Amino acid sequence: MSGEAQAVRVFGATVDDQTRCVHYRTEVDVVAMKFACCGRYYPCHLCHAEDAHHEARTWPPEQWAEPAVLCGVCKGEMAIAEYLATTSCLRCGALFNERCAAHRHLYFG
Numbered sequence: 549m550s551g552e553a554q555a556v557r558v559f560g561a562t563v564d565d566q567t568r569c570v571h572y573r574t575e576v577d578v579v580a581m582k583f584a585c586c587g588r589y590y591p592c593h594l595c596h597a598e599d600a601h602h603e604a605r606t607w608p609p610e611q612w613a614e615p616a617v618l619c620g621v622c623k624g625e626m627a628i629a630e631y632l633a634t635t636s637c638l639r640c641g642a643l644f645n646e647r648c649a650a651h652r653h654l655y656f657g
Contacts, residue, residue, distance in 0.1 A: 556580075556618055556625070559588050560595025567591045567620030576645040578620035579631075581655050584611070589618050593654040606657035628656060 558580045561570040567580040569591035580589040583596055585605035590596040596604055607616060607628055615625040622640035632652070636643050 556589055558591060560590045560599050562591055569595050574645060576643045578642055579644050580618040580620060582616035593651060606655055608657045
């Protein structure tokens with residue numbers, strides 16, 4: 549073993565290796581969310597709806613310490629609470645799309 553972290557698989561219609569997808573692919577669309585219902589990372593709620601064969605479930609506040617947000621630039625995982633408190637990756641500084649806040653209710657309860 550090399551001691552390096554194992555790559556996290558991102559499901560859905562990705563268009564590059566920084567988690568952009570066919571639905572959201574601007575320079576700052578570099579976040580994938582782990583869905584509470586299946587434990588799989590998807591670039592967006594639309595990718596989950598198209599790929600998963602079940603209803604999405606949101607993360608309840610008592611589970612917001614769970615690492616469930618993936619930075620597509622550095623591949624680092626962040627806790628939900630950390631992600632909700634910032635607009636950039638805590639590890640590499642990559643900017644996140646601030647307009648994602650409009651979809652917060654689809655991921656986090």
